[in-house]
Amino acid sequence: MFRRPMPTRLRSALVVAAAFPLLVGLAACAPAAEAEDAVDYSALSHDELVELATEEGEVSVYAFTSRIATVEEAFEAEYPGIDVVATDISSTELITRLASEHAAGSATADVAYVSDAPVVVTELLADGVLEAYLPPRMEDVLPAEYQTPLVANRLSTKVLMYNEEAYPDGSPVSNLWELTEAEWAGKVVLVDPNVRGDYLDLVTEMSLRADDMAAAYEEHFGTPIELADGVEDAGLQFVSDLYANDAVLVDDTDTVNAAIGALGQSAPPVGFTSYSDRRDNEDEGWALQVASGVAPSPGIVFPAMLGLTANAENPAAARLLIDFMMGDDTETGGAGFEPFYVAGDYPTRTDVVAPEDALPLEELAAWIIDAEASAERRDAVADFLLTIQ
Amino acid sequence: MRRVSAGIRRPTTWLAVAVLAVLVVLVALPLQGLVAATLRPDAIGSWTDVLASPLSANLFWEPLRNSLVVGLATGLIASLLGAFLAWVVVMSDVPGRRVIGVLATIPFALPSFAIALAWESVFRNERLGGNPGVLASLGIAVPDILSWGMVPITLTLVAHYYSLSFVVVAAALSNVGGDLLAAAELTGASRMRIAGRIALPVVAPAILSGFLLAFAEGVSNFAVPALLGLPVRFQTLSTRLYGSISTGDTERGYVLSILLVVIAALVLWVGNRFTAGKSFATITGKSSRPRRANTGPWKWVLFALSVALVTATTIVPGIVLAVSTVLRRTNSFEAGLTLHYWIGESDPSIAQGMRGVLRDPIALDALVSTVALGFAVALGATLVGLVGAYVVGRLKRARVVGGSISLLSYVPFLIPGIAFGAAFIAQFGAPIGPLPSLYGTFAILVIAGIAASLPFAFQTSRSALGQVSGDLEEAAVIAGAGTARRLRRIVFPLASRGIVSGGILVFVTMVRDLSLVVLLVTPATPLLSVMTYRYASEGFTQSANAITLVIAIVSVAATLLARRLQGAGQPWSNA
Numbered sequence: 024m025f026r027r028p029m030p031t032r033l034r035s036a037l038v039v040a041a042a043f044p045l046l047v048g049l050a051a052c053a054p055a056a057e058a059e060d061a062v063d064y065s066a067l068s069h070d071e072l073v074e075l076a077t078e079e080g081e082v083s084v085y086a087f088t089s090r091i092a093t094v095e096e097a098f099e100a101e102y103p104g105i106d107v108v109a110t111d112i113s114s115t116e117l118i119t120r121l122a123s124e125h126a127a128g129s130a131t132a133d134v135a136y137v138s139d140a141p142v143v144v145t146e147l148l149a150d151g152v153l154e155a156y157l158p159p160r161m162e163d164v165l166p167a168e169y170q171t172p173l174v175a176n177r178l179s180t181k182v183l184m185y186n187e188e189a190y191p192d193g194s195p196v197s198n199l200w201e202l203t204e205a206e207w208a209g210k211v212v213l214v215d216p217n218v219r220g221d222y223l224d225l226v227t228e229m230s231l232r233a234d235d236m237a238a239a240y241e242e243h244f245g246t247p248i249e250l251a252d253g254v255e256d257a258g259l260q261f262v263s264d265l266y267a268n269d270a271v272l273v274d275d276t277d278t279v280n281a282a283i284g285a286l287g288q289s290a291p292p293v294g295f296t297s298y299s300d301r302r303d304n305e306d307e308g309w310a311l312q313v314a315s316g317v318a319p320s321p322g323i324v325f326p327a328m329l330g331l332t333a334n335a336e337n338p339a340a341a342r343l344l345i346d347f348m349m350g351d352d353t354e355t356g357g358a359g360f361e362p363f364y365v366a367g368d369y370p371t372r373t374d375v376v377a378p379e380d381a382l383p384l385e386e387l388a389a390w391i392i393d394a395e396a397s398a399e400r401r402d403a404v405a406d407f408l409l410t411i412q
Numbered sequence: 413m414r415r416v417s418a419g420i421r422r423p424t425t426w427l428a429v430a431v432l433a434v435l436v437v438l439v440a441l442p443l444q445g446l447v448a449a450t451l452r453p454d455a456i457g458s459w460t461d462v463l464a465s466p467l468s469a470n471l472f473w474e475p476l477r478n479s480l481v482v483g484l485a486t487g488l489i490a491s492l493l494g495a496f497l498a499w500v501v502v503m504s505d506v507p508g509r510r511v512i513g514v515l516a517t518i519p520f521a522l523p524s525f526a527i528a529l530a531w532e533s534v535f536r537n538e539r540l541g542g543n544p545g546v547l548a549s550l551g552i553a554v555p556d557i558l559s560w561g562m563v564p565i566t567l568t569l570v571a572h573y574y575s576l577s578f579v580v581v582a583a584a585l586s587n588v589g590g591d592l593l594a595a596a597e598l599t600g601a602s603r604m605r606i607a608g609r610i611a612l613p614v615v616a617p618a619i620l621s622g623f624l625l626a627f628a629e630g631v632s633n634f635a636v637p638a639l640l641g642l643p644v645r646f647q648t649l650s651t652r653l654y655g656s657i658s659t660g661d662t663e664r665g666y667v668l669s670i671l672l673v674v675i676a677a678l679v680l681w682v683g684n685r686f687t688a689g690k691s692f693a694t695i696t697g698k699s700s701r702p703r704r705a706n707t708g709p710w711k712w713v714l715f716a717l718s719v720a721l722v723t724a725t726t727i728v729p730g731i732v733l734a735v736s737t738v739l740r741r742t743n744s745f746e747a748g749l750t751l752h753y754w755i756g757e758s759d760p761s762i763a764q765g766m767r768g769v770l771r772d773p774i775a776l777d778a779l780v781s782t783v784a785l786g787f788a789v790a791l792g793a794t795l796v797g798l799v800g801a802y803v804v805g806r807l808k809r810a811r812v813v814g815g816s817i818s819l820l821s822y823v824p825f826l827i828p829g830i831a832f833g834a835a836f837i838a839q840f841g842a843p844i845g846p847l848p849s850l851y852g853t854f855a856i857l858v859i860a861g862i863a864a865s866l867p868f869a870f871q872t873s874r875s876a877l878g879q880v881s882g883d884l885e886e887a888a889v890i891a892g893a894g895t896a897r898r899l900r901r902i903v904f905p906l907a908s909r910g911i912v913s914g915g916i917l918v919f920v921t922m923v924r925d926l927s928l929v930v931l932l933v934t935p936a937t938p939l940l941s942v943m944t945y946r947y948a949s950e951g952f953t954q955s956a957n958a959i960t961l962v963i964a965i966v967s968v969a970a971t972l973l974a975r976r977l978q979g980a981g982q983p984w985s986n987a
Binding site: 120209217271300 | 540655931945
């Protein structure tokens with residue numbers, strides 16, 4: 024259903040295709056009407072955008088995080104005339120819901136705040152469900168890779184972490200390939216990549232970075248890697264060896280955190296999880312720490328993205344909300360970015376200083392995923408994983 | 413007599429048409445959407461991927477075997493335990509049976525993960541690291557087979573779903589008149605033999621209904637196999653299905669769910685063969701009070717068994733859930749207890765400043781709309797299920813119609829909530845002719861809820877109606893009563909115990925189910941189940957569990973209230 028959800032979807036595509044030349048023709052005949060409809064939002068000043076948005080008076084957003092509630096409060100405080108209607112649902116459901124609503128032509132959100140970038144590329148952008156909007160003031164402060172395919176306001180991680188109480192001298196692992204050896208048999212925990220998309224992205228990235236994985240292999244074992252039959256690259260060979268070394272798969276990230284992080288363990292496992300969960304160490308009685316410096320990379324960094332829905336009902340307010348969530352010009356990004364200003368997550372803006380208490384992004388040296396390349400590769404990776412269970 | 417049966421049959425045909433129409437809109441169309449999505453040119457390959465490719469073994473066949481074993485074992489053991497407890501509560505003289513009867517209905521109101529968590533807190537071994545369970549921390553080596561995989565998954569699901577069987581069978585047993593048992597006593601049969609040879613067989617349809625419900629719930633449950641199965645790579649169709657959808661390979665997930673529907677259809681067909689062609693009518697109009705078996709010295713053995721069962725499945729998981737909401741740290745006693753997650757003001761040092769759930773401004777709204785939704789869905793689903801079951805029972809010759817109604821009323825569990833939701837958006841998302849779009853309204857939640865909970869309503873009604881003798885209706889036809897009048901004055905009142913039980917099950921699933929409504933809900937209709945998701949997704953386990961506990965309390969309160977309203981006829985009150 025993600026890909027081609029309902030019979031109606033094809034039909035509506037045909038209708039649009041048939042109607043498009045007609046619309047263009049009509050538009051050419053009626054320049055006055057067109058001028059009224061097509062506002063060039065990027066050309067508007069901020070005050071003009073606020074004025075239009077206030078006339079609309081409302082903006083609806085679907086978000087994959089409940090922190091959207093904090094954004095709602097902050098936005099309404101900043102722009103009292105505009106009501107934010109926020110719905111938080113998981114990324115998977117959000118994507119299905121947007122696609123289904125688009126196909127049915129029903130009421131839908133104006134803005135989507137969504138993770139799962141590769142799925143967004145194939146399921147939403149390819150079908151025109153979501154459109155990009157880059158707030159003009161972001162052009163200079165946002166690196167190009169975070170401007171497309173949709174604008175990203177922050178980065179999250181899935182990286183190798185360990186228990187710093189049990190291993191006070193730093194990461195017990197310095198090369199990912201160590202995890203395939205007897206010492207770590209049954210002691211590597213991760214969420215099943217066939218169950219959660221962000222972990223599939225992690226494995227996909229290892230495959231895409233096969234050359235780095237091969238180099239790390241040679242560095243560790245001293246001999247060039249030899250691929251087993253049916254294994255396409257060094258990244259997949261690593262995962263295959265990891266599974267064969269009795270890696271423990273679980274169903275969610277908090278289970279990984281509790282398994283590797285819990286205090287009082289003598290020989291705890293290591294595992295892949297979110298760097299930002301380290302902030303819960305004191306609260307939860309964990310000793311999570313990131314395995315920085317592990318070769319070739321501790322894991323991945325991936326974007327949370329903001330998009331406009333096609334034919335958004337409140338186009339100005341939608342753009343204003345995206346603009347707001349990109350933060351202001353202060354060092355911490357201000358009220359619009361505050362709920363996401365968390366150690367272990369990273370602002371995408373170059374002029375916002377990453378929170379203290381976490382390694383700078385460059386030192387973390389995690390791979391930054393490329394949503395489009397990932398989208399192309401991940402189905403094959405998911406299939407490969409099914410063969411090595 | 414022919415005129416009499418025709419008099420019953422003709423209006424029934426109209427009822428059949430009406431029920432089928434409802435089922436087509438609510439179940440068949442979403443199902444057809446599911447099939448259509450897998451038949452597109454770019455999706456059709458999913459069928460070969462699943463059934464005949466190098467992936468099939470791990471994607472389908474192995475999970476299929478696991479699902480069948482878990483589902484059948486869950487169905488069988490749950491039916492056995494449920495029927496046993498129902499007999500103890502309704503037909504025996506075991507002390508404390510009223511309390512046992514109330515406790516036995518609670519496991520279904522608890523979320524299945526709470527029971528899995530209770531299992532883990534005792535049996536978790538070193539496989540995962542982290543905090544070990546009680547046994548392991550006492551130095552007892554727990555083998556993987558007890559900690560993870562098939563055994564704990566099945567037992568956890570049994571602990572959750574045996575109460576389905578209990579509810580249905582208890583309702584049926586309380587309709588077994590004392591005359592049947594007295595007649596058997598006259599033949600000199602021993603009391604235990606009467607229980608085994610007479611009481612149990614006459615409630616066979618109820619046992620079958622309980623089995624079918626537990627089987628379908630067992631194979632479609634995701635939380636339990638994910639929690640207890642993945643660490644040893646024990647995959648079921650539900651984990652594969654969920655995984656495919658959540659990693660973006662939706663069509664493959666849909667193919668799996670269609671195959672699950674086919675398997676369920678086979679199980680339903682085989683199950684129905686067992687009861688086909690036999691009459692189980694025990695309500696014949698000749699009223700007689702139920703009798704209790706005198707169990708003599710066995711009384712205390714039965715008492716101990718029953719108490720152990722409800723303690724392990726209700727009290728322990730209930731306590732685990734309740735305690736988890738007052739632990740300062742998730743699943744750990746080390747940092748002490750606190751009521752912060754219930755009533756605390758926002759404190760930046762705890763849970764990132766999250767305030768207690770009872771201070772959440774939408775908590776009360778959510779409670780009200782959740783109860784309203786549960787009530788509306790229970791009414792609607794019961795009505796559809798009841799009429800459907802009546803039609804199937806009375807039109808025995810119309811096999812195709814009966815079979816279609818039975819099947820469509822059975823499979824909604826097996827259609828993933830996300831697919832159901834998407835189908836409803838496709839159907840009701842835009843205005844239909846002159847009618848305004850239902851999308852974003854309370855009504856669409858109710859409609860979707862009815863679709864999803866039909867199996868409870870239909871199976872319980874079928875079992876209850878099967879006990880009402882056709883003679884009663886024929887007598888009423890001769891007396892000149894129309895269909896509506898017969899249903900209202902004779903059939904429904906006599907089957908009311910079973911029907912109300914079904915309504916309660918529907919209510920309970922509806923107040924706690926998230927998967928279906930999450931695609932349709934809007935901020936204007938806050939629901940408790942959506943609140944638990946909101947807390948859980950940010951890792952605020954205590955807050956999420958607190959709302960879950962509220963849901964369980966609402967469910968139990970509704971159950972008790974319904975029993976009270978039902979009056980003195982309830983199975984566990986005529987002590």
